[in-house]
Amino acid sequence: MHTESRCLHCGPVPPLHVPEHIGAEIVASVVDRITATADAPGTPLWCPWPLPPGWTLTGVAYAGDDRTGVRATAVACAGPAPLGGGPADLVFVAEEPGVGLGTRLAGLSGPDPGPELAGALTDPGPGHPEHVGQARIRVGGHPTPLWLVNSPKDRSAYAGEARGMWLHAIAWPASAGHxxxxxxxxxxxxEWTPPELVYGAPSPYLPGRA
Structure with missing residues (x-):
């Protein structure tokens, strides 16, 4: 397994591992990887549950190696866009500071959303083509705010914090952020993988299309 990858802009980063397929066995293998390398509760693998009507789980990924352990995770889902108009995709990323997986998928510069988030706290993205402001979701049973950050026009991106790690939510197209x-x-x-999870075609966004 690779011990180091390198970003041209950020320097050394943990290698990203994206299974080619998705299913219960793949999710179980990623969960085993996360828990096997964690001394304490590891990096969460955040998934909407229950899934929105018509949505499926389309991918999981993690960043890390044998030396560092798992430092970031991603879960991809797909389904009908909330406002109609075709399919939509969502990716949720949990990561330690400095990893940069969430910002890369969001189309932001730098490894952390701090600068963008600082601006969003005072001015949450006016002028964004699909501005939806602040999102309030429940994470692990707790209300958790996410703030809209400035992203490319083909997506909407939110960032916040949960369990002491960055939490990113990136939606394609931008209107799917609703x-x-x-x-x-x-x-x-x-913590528990629902046996009722429905799996779909592998996400095009986790391997790097974003």
Whole structure:
């Protein structure tokens, strides 16, 4: 397994591992990887549960290696756009500071959303083509605010904090961010993986299309 990857802008970063397929066995293997390398409760694997009507789980990924352990995770889902108009995709990222997986998917510069988030706290993205402001979801049973950050026009991106780590939510197209205004609850799959999860075609966004 690779011990180091390098970003041209950020320097050394933990390698990203994206299974080619998705299913219960793949999720179980990623959960095993997270829990096997964690001395304390590891990086959460946040998944909407229950899934919104018509939505499926389309991918999981993690960043890390044998030396550092798992430092970031991602879960991808897909389903009908909340305002109609075709399919939509959502990716949720949990990561330690300095990893940069969430900001890369969000189309932001730098490894952390801090500068963008600081601006969003005072001015949450006016002028964004699909501005939906602040999202309030429940994460691990707790109300958790996420703030809209400035992202490319093809997506909407939110950032916040949960369990002492960055939490990112990135939606394609941008209007799919309205889903986060609904009653979304994130559950940590490392604690329990619902057997009723429905799996779909692998997400095009986790391997790097973003």
């Amino acid at each position: 889903l986060l205004a609904e009653d979304v609850v994130l559950h940590d799959l490392t």
